Amino acid sequence: MVPDIERDETPWVRLDYKTPPQEAKKLLDFFDRFVVGQEKPKEKLASKFLTYKHGLNKEDKPAGVLLFPGPSGVGKTSMVKVFSNFLFGSPKTFTRIDCAEYQESHTIARLLGSPAGYVGLWDPDNPDPSRKGIEPQLSQWNIDKFGYQASVPNEVKQRKMRLTEELGKLNQKLQDLKDSQVEGPDDEARLISAFNLSLGEFKKFQAEIRQLDEKYPYRPGGYPAILLFDEIEKMHHEIVKVLLQILDNGMVTLANGKQTILRNCFIFMTSNVGSERLAELLENRGVVGFRTRTVEKIDQLIYKTTLEEIKRSKHFPTELIGRIGKENIMVFRQLKEPEIRKIIDMQLEQAREEIMFKKKISFKLIYDQSLKDYLFEETSDPLNRALGARPVEKIIEVKIIEPVRNLLVKGAENAESGIVANDSVKILAENNEIIVQRASRTPNAV
Numbered sequence: 083m084v085p086d087i088e089r090d091e092t093p094w095v096r097l098d099y100k101t102p103p104q105e106a107k108k109l110l111d112f113f114d115r116f117v118v119g120q121e122k123p124k125e126k127l128a129s130k131f132l133t134y135k136h137g138l139n140k141e142d143k144p145a146g147v148l149l150f151p152g153p154s155g156v157g158k159t160s161m162v163k164v165f166s167n168f169l170f171g172s173p174k175t176f177t178r179i180d181c182a183e184y185q186e187s188h189t190i191a192r193l194l195g196s197p198a199g200y201v202g203l204w205d206p207d208n209p210d211p212s213r214k215g216i217e218p219q220l221s222q223w224n225i226d227k228f229g230y231q232a233s234v235p236n237e238v239k240q241r242k243m244r245l246t247e248e249l250g251k252l253n254q255k256l257q258d259l260k261d262s263q264v265e266g267p268d269d270e271a272r273l274i275s276a277f278n279l280s281l282g283e284f285k286k287f288q289a290e291i292r293q294l295d296e297k298y299p300y301r302p303g304g305y306p307a308i309l310l311f312d313e314i315e316k317m318h319h320e321i322v323k324v325l326l327q328i329l330d331n332g333m334v335t336l337a338n339g340k341q342t343i344l345r346n347c348f349i350f351m352t353s354n355v356g357s358e359r360l361a362e363l364l365e366n367r368g369v370v371g372f373r374t375r376t377v378e379k380i381d382q383l384i385y386k387t388t389l390e391e392i393k394r395s396k397h398f399p400t401e402l403i404g405r406i407g408k409e410n411i412m413v414f415r416q417l418k419e420p421e422i423r424k425i426i427d428m429q430l431e432q433a434r435e436e437i438m439f440k441k442k443i444s445f446k447l448i449y450d451q452s453l454k455d456y457l458f459e460e461t462s463d464p465l466n467r468a469l470g471a472r473p474v475e476k477i478i479e480v481k482i483i484e485p486v487r488n489l490l491v492k493g494a495e496n497a498e499s500g501i502v503a504n505d506s507v508k509i510l511a512e513n514n515e516i517i518v519q520r521a522s523r524t525p526n527a528v
């Protein structure tokens with residue numbers, strides 16, 4: 083029976099679909115700890131991750147596809163590192179393809195392996211180790227390895243490493259004994275004499291490794307993974323076809339005919355396309371610099387210009403943009419003054435940890451506001467401006483970490499001329515110069 087809508091007395095409640103679920107909030111909070119600003123890309127990635135986690139993404143496509151165009155040094159690569167940290171607990175657990183190294187068509191072999199008949203053909207099953215060839219970047223294991231390793235508990239990994247190491251030593255010793263050609267006792271007896279170990283124990287080690295492997299079997303293609311194509315506009319157009327294949331059906335065929343499944347893989351692409359034209363445009367309009375009041379307008383200009391440039395660029399064929407999908411193009415924005423200042427604060431804190439941790443020494447380190455202002459001025463210097471927040475790290479290294487380390491070494495030589503444990507140290511800037519002060523150690527000193 084068709085329900086009578088007119089007489090439907092069900093009370094309907096309006097639902098809020100705009101605020102993200104709690105689960106997304108956790109991920110967004112994590113992103114916020116490491117990447118300043120760039121809210122839209124963060125939200126998009128969080129939503130893609132949740133869709134994947136709950137098995138709601140398309141089955142015949144990669145887990146997520148995002149293109150990050152935008153100026154230099156504004157957090158594109160950082161975002162991928164943070165996502166890797168979120169998934170696997172390390173910012174390094176992802177495959178990075180530096181497209182600048184794939185500008186010639188023959189470099190495709192590094193991604194897919196060499197075609198049959200070529201030197202270096204990848205043949206993992208060849209029993210001769212010297213003929214196994216080079217494993218291509220897009221082999222199934224290369225895609226899966228971080229996810230697989232993250233799925234095995236640490237204590238199991240450590241145990242396996244120890245067993246493998248022990249076995250390696252035993253094998254080596256056994257080999258040495260064989261090589262020495264001493265006639266007489268069999269392998270077991272040799273082991274007993276060399277290590278006081280029976281062959282039974284040797285086999286027990288092997289069996290334990292096998293058991294551990296069986297408990298955590300490797301399931302090809304079954305782990306979340308991250309693949310980053312950095313500076314995609316530099317890639318040769320023949321290699322772009324590989325990417326099209328991946329985006330199309332979440333798989334790629336290697337040179338040896340094997341297929342790599344990328345359906346649990348998040349694919350990121352970054353690009354600086356449009357940055358030059360943008361820089362010119364901003365310069366011409368006199369809106370360069372972080373302290374301009376027309377920030378919103380600049381944002382719109384950046385978004386529009388970047389999309390136009392992507393469409394015009396011969397490096398982004400229509401079929402590539404079509405496969406990525408316009409809604410998955412997340413333009414990264416120029417960082418504004420408060421954002422750069424926040425990054426400076428974050429990195430100063432990191433510098434503090436680094437100094438104390440490396441030197442295993444504890445003292446009070448105060449950063450004066452004048453220092454923070456000085457660092458900000460340095461990043462907006464004409465030479466640095468086009469580099470976003472990238473120079474912050476270097477400036478802090480040179481202007482703060484190095485001088486403080488120097489004073490720590492001096493302190494170890496002669497306490498009076500440097501810093502020692504429990505000192506209070508203040509860093510400030512005066513007339514464009516960094517000044518390091520130490521509180522007097524005698525309480526009543528004038």
Ligand SMILES: Nc1ncnc2c1ncn2[C@@H]1O[C@H](COP(=O)(O)OP(=O)(O)OP(=O)(O)O)[C@@H](O)[C@H]1O
Binds near residue numbers: 119120154160354425
């Ligand atoms: N939004 C940000 N939040 C925190 N740190 C940032 C941000 N943007 C840049 N940084 C700092 O600048 C450095 C460079 O940033 P990142 O590698 O993410 O740049 P990018 O956008 O990938 O630039 P490029 O296009 O030149 O590769 C980072 O290591 C980080 O220290």
Ligand SMILES: [Mg+2]
Binds near residue numbers: 158159160312352
């Ligand atoms: Mg980058």
